[in-house]
Amino acid sequence: MTLPVEKPLPPKRPEFERTAAAPASFGDVARPLSFGERLWNNGAFRKTLILLLLIAAWEGYGRYMAAHGNVLSFPTFTATVEALYSGIVSGVIPQRLFVTLQVLLIGYALGIFLAAVVTTVAVSTRIGTDFLSIMTAMFNPLPAIALLPVALLWFGLGTPSLVFVIVNSVLWAVALNAHTGFLAVSETLRMAGQTFGLRGLNYVLHILIPAAFPAILAGLKIGWAFAWRTLIAAELVFGVSSGRGGLGWFIFENRNLLDTASVFAGLLTVMAVGLFVEGIIFRSIEKRTVRRWGMQRG
Amino acid sequence: MMNATQESAEAPVVRVEDVTLQYKTPDHLVTATYKVSFDIHRAERFVMLGPSGCGKSTILKSIAGFHPPAGGEIRLKGQPIRQPGPDRMMVFQEFDQLMPWKTVLGNVMMPMLSNGVRAAEAKERALEVIAKVNLGKFADVYPHMLSGGMKQRAAIARAMAMKPDVLLMDEPYAALDALTRRKMQDELLQLWDDIRFTLIFVTHSIEEAAIVGSRILVLTPHPGQVLAELNSPGFRHEERDGPEFGALCRRIHHMLFGDGAKQ
Ligand SMILES: Nc1ncnc2c1ncn2[C@@H]1O[C@H](COP(=O)(O)OP(=O)(O)O)[C@@H](O)[C@H]1O
Ligand SMILES: [Mg+2]
Numbered sequence: 001m002t003l004p005v006e007k008p009l010p011p012k013r014p015e016f017e018r019t020a021a022a023p024a025s026f027g028d029v030a031r032p033l034s035f036g037e038r039l040w041n042n043g044a045f046r047k048t049l050i051l052l053l054l055i056a057a058w059e060g061y062g063r064y065m066a067a068h069g070n071v072l073s074f075p076t077f078t079a080t081v082e083a084l085y086s087g088i089v090s091g092v093i094p095q096r097l098f099v100t101l102q103v104l105l106i107g108y109a110l111g112i113f114l115a116a117v118v119t120t121v122a123v124s125t126r127i128g129t130d131f132l133s134i135m136t137a138m139f140n141p142l143p144a145i146a147l148l149p150v151a152l153l154w155f156g157l158g159t160p161s162l163v164f165v166i167v168n169s170v171l172w173a174v175a176l177n178a179h180t181g182f183l184a185v186s187e188t189l190r191m192a193g194q195t196f197g198l199r200g201l202n203y204v205l206h207i208l209i210p211a212a213f214p215a216i217l218a219g220l221k222i223g224w225a226f227a228w229r230t231l232i233a234a235e236l237v238f239g240v241s242s243g244r245g246g247l248g249w250f251i252f253e254n255r256n257l258l259d260t261a262s263v264f265a266g267l268l269t270v271m272a273v274g275l276f277v278e279g280i281i282f283r284s285i286e287k288r289t290v291r292r293w294g295m296q297r298g
Numbered sequence: 299m300m301n302a303t304q305e306s307a308e309a310p311v312v313r314v315e316d317v318t319l320q321y322k323t324p325d326h327l328v329t330a331t332y333k334v335s336f337d338i339h340r341a342e343r344f345v346m347l348g349p350s351g352c353g354k355s356t357i358l359k360s361i362a363g364f365h366p367p368a369g370g371e372i373r374l375k376g377q378p379i380r381q382p383g384p385d386r387m388m389v390f391q392e393f394d395q396l397m398p399w400k401t402v403l404g405n406v407m408m409p410m411l412s413n414g415v416r417a418a419e420a421k422e423r424a425l426e427v428i429a430k431v432n433l434g435k436f437a438d439v440y441p442h443m444l445s446g447g448m449k450q451r452a453a454i455a456r457a458m459a460m461k462p463d464v465l466l467m468d469e470p471y472a473a474l475d476a477l478t479r480r481k482m483q484d485e486l487l488q489l490w491d492d493i494r495f496t497l498i499f500v501t502h503s504i505e506e507a508a509i510v511g512s513r514i515l516v517l518t519p520h521p522g523q524v525l526a527e528l529n530s531p532g533f534r535h536e537e538r539d540g541p542e543f544g545a546l547c548r549r550i551h552h553m554l555f556g557d558g559a560k561q
Contacts, residue, residue: 189395206412210397292440
């Protein structure tokens with residue numbers, strides 16, 4: 001049995017016509033954002049703010065520890081900055097940083113070069129695709145640092161071992177991302193490029209690489225992060241080679257000397273470099289490319 | 299302005315002979331068109347008309363050189379088509395045909411630069427066509443900030459700036475509002491009047507076919523086969539309410555949907 005339902009009718013309302021106001025009469029149709037709005041839209045600014053809060057908390061906790069007679073295990077921020085300052089002025093930290101960055105850049109560049117080769121083979125042949133997918137499946141779950149003992153066995157104590165480990169941390173991440181990026185380039189974009197008469201290397205340079213750039217950049221970022229962490233860890237494990245230690249060695253050395261402030265200064269340097277590269281270098285690349293092109297949100 | 303028809307003793311620009319087009323998917327063989335034949339002559343405005351899914355886009359992609367026929371042959375100026383090339387610029391149906399990493403201006407200049415046009419001349423020509431498709435204010439904007447219709451207009455500008463011998467257009471105005479569509483149709487006809495390229499135009503709208511085309515190829519529903527080839531005298535938008543326009547549209551409608559269908 002159905003209940004009798006009242007069927008609603010649309011209300012009768014009066015009609016009207018009006019002339020639209022000229023756009024000029026209601027102020028800005030489009031206006032530039034105010035300085036404050038732009039500042040708050042700036043990721044770097046927001047992150048700096050959070051960093052400052054963290055530093056304040058650190059200093060507070062360090063002082064609390066010092067007040068309870070425990071200076072050794074947790075230095076204050078100011079003590080760390082002092083250690084950092086004297087480390088920089090004496091030239092020790094810059095020199096250690098230089099050693100680390102040198103090895104890192106060699107490994108990173110070599111890794112990217114090999115990734116380009118592997119990706120090219122993977123994109124152009126089916127067996128190459130299979131090779132890449134097997135290699136990444138094998139090496140992805142393996143922290144590159146775990147290869148260090150093998151590397152030491154093969155290349156001995158020194159830069160080649162470090163480079164080998166870094167290459168392994170960069171190569172697979174970059175190659176996998178770039179390959180995925182190439183596969184995802186839309187059919188329409190490919191066809192459009194071909195109607196322009198682009199072929200071979202020109203086609204790769206002008207269509208495939210820019211179209212896959214978001215994925216390639218993501219790969220470069222992951223590769224960088226892997227490489228940086230792997231290298232510091234490797235340096236902590238085997239420290240100096242031919243009297244030239246890197247940042248990891250600096251940290252290890254000062255722990256042995258029970259100079260906690262310098263250990264923290266070393267850690268801070270590691271973080272600062274990481275932040276600089278990830279937060280400034282890669283971010284500005286992103287801003288100029290994938291974000292500007294609307295290929296990535298941000 | 300239109301249809302200075304002449305007996306053409308000339309060989310056709312494009313000759314499509316018994317072309318069967320197929321898609322091979324992992325578990326299906328889809329026949330998109332079956333034994334389609336037609337000729338397209340120089341300076342013709344050749345419209346392919348048919349219901350959605352009848353294989354219009356596939357034929358166009360085949361002429362562009364992307365989709366080799368499973369049977370039959372397509373010849374361009376007597377030569378079998380082997381690969382895509384800048385002599386056949388194509389405006390695709392999809393919205394993602396612009397390079398997202400280039401501005402509208404950069405996109406329009408790109409095919410010219412790839413084909414040896416000097417940068418200064420390319421820029422001049424690009425700005426001219428960009429103004430023609432009403433995107434003058436957006437020349438320096440990246441595609442992701444444009445609406446679907448604006449992207450389509452930018453793609454049309456990109457193809458037109460190349461002044462190709464053959465211009466292929468796949469439902470280029472389907473995404474536009476009626477007013478813009480009408481303007482773009484007029485713009486296209488004007489451009490055709492200026493440089494008399496060969497236009498191959500795909501649409502599923504009978505009225506658009508009658509307005510844009512000088513010759514209309516009517517295809518059956520999937521798989522596409524040729525139903526008819528008709529001449530259109532070249533209607534202006536003002537003539538839409540006239541008896542001739544109505545008669546042509548009704549004739550095509552009748553062909554496609556038979557008696558029972560209502561207009
Ligand atoms: N990439 C593809 N793979 C398999 N089948 C396809 C593909 N593209 C189109 N088809 C099929 O081919 C037929 C014709 O498609 P299409 O040429 O796009 O039609 P139209 O442009 O006339 O709407 C359709 O039945 C469609 O399902
Ligand atoms: Mg289509």
